[in-house]
Amino acid sequence: MSTSAPPHVAHFAMTSEADQLARMRSWLWTQLVGQALPLEDCSAFLVAVGEICNNVIKHAYSGEAGRPIAITLSVFPDRFVVHVDDEGAPYDPRGYTPPDLDAVPESGMGLFLVRSSVDEVTFDSTRPRGTRWTLVKYCARRTDSPPA
Amino acid sequence: MDIDVKDMGKVTIVAPHGDVDMAVADDVRLRLTNLVDRGRACLILDLGAVMYIDSSGLGALVAAMKHARAAGGDIKVCALESDVRSLFEMTRLTTVMSMHATRQEAIAAWG
Numbered sequence: 001m002s003t004s005a006p007p008h009v010a011h012f013a014m015t016s017e018a019d020q021l022a023r024m025r026s027w028l029w030t031q032l033v034g035q036a037l038p039l040e041d042c043s044a045f046l047v048a049v050g051e052i053c054n055n056v057i058k059h060a061y062s063g064e065a066g067r068p069i070a071i072t073l074s075v076f077p078d079r080f081v082v083h084v085d086d087e088g089a090p091y092d093p094r095g096y097t098p099p100d101l102d103a104v105p106e107s108g109m110g111l112f113l114v115r116s117s118v119d120e121v122t123f124d125s126t127r128p129r130g131t132r133w134t135l136v137k138y139c140a141r142r143t144d145s146p147p148a
Numbered sequence: 149m150d151i152d153v154k155d156m157g158k159v160t161i162v163a164p165h166g167d168v169d170m171a172v173a174d175d176v177r178l179r180l181t182n183l184v185d186r187g188r189a190c191l192i193l194d195l196g197a198v199m200y201i202d203s204s205g206l207g208a209l210v211a212a213m214k215h216a217r218a219a220g221g222d223i224k225v226c227a228l229e230s231d232v233r234s235l236f237e238m239t240r241l242t243t244v245m246s247m248h249a250t251r252q253e254a255i256a257a258w259g
Contacts, residue, residue: 018170022167
């Protein structure tokens with residue numbers, strides 16, 4: 001993976017109310033389409049980032065409103081990277097059980113959808129506060145992509 | 149959330165408009181389960197005007213489907229946009245729920 005600086009970085013700030021999610025999706029969609037990511041990859045990224053934000057609202061902040069969620073999109077020539085930062089309870093992977101899809105679950109599918117939608121999912125919960133999620137999608141940008 | 153509801157004989161057609169995400173999932177589930185509780189358990193869910201759904205929305209539909217089946221009915225889903233269909237496929241709901249390309253096909257499937 002290249003460590004060179006990304007040619008395009010964009011930031012978005014929201015708070016931990018579910019009705020903020022549509023605003024986040026609108027921002028992210030505009031950014032991704034503007035960077036010539038193929039539409040089906042835009043949709044997949046939208047799903048993944050949306051599910052991470054859902055988890056932050058539901059678990060890191062336990063539904064408490066008004067708490068910060070920061071999203072950063074970095075566009076490299078070969079990949080799109082999104083960081084989602086919160087200041088809530090650190091993510092504990094010991095609490096995660098993959099969903100049993102044969103049992104037709106009513107919940108617990110969020111992280112499964114994240115992992116199914118992007119190429120890499122990592123988290124850092126060793127920070128002083130909260131968790132940083134990192135989502136990566138490798139892709140060939142459209143040939144009519146705008147100049148960096 | 150804006151949800152059109154229309155009775156056609158024994159069948160009730162439910163058509164949400166907009167994103168079915170965490171913000172509205174409980175509302176959608178309640179609207180569907182309330183219909184079942186009022187005796188309208190033969191449902192068609194037309195998702196043609198839904199461009200985005202998340203795991204909360206899918207969970208709401210699964211809960212409503214189980215509720216309808218427990219009452220002797222079901223939810224037949226129709227008119228999925230491609231992005232929404234992808235999530236149904238990813239979670240294998242296409243193998244569990246009754247899926248139809250159009251509202252007309254779903255109506256015909258109720259007989």
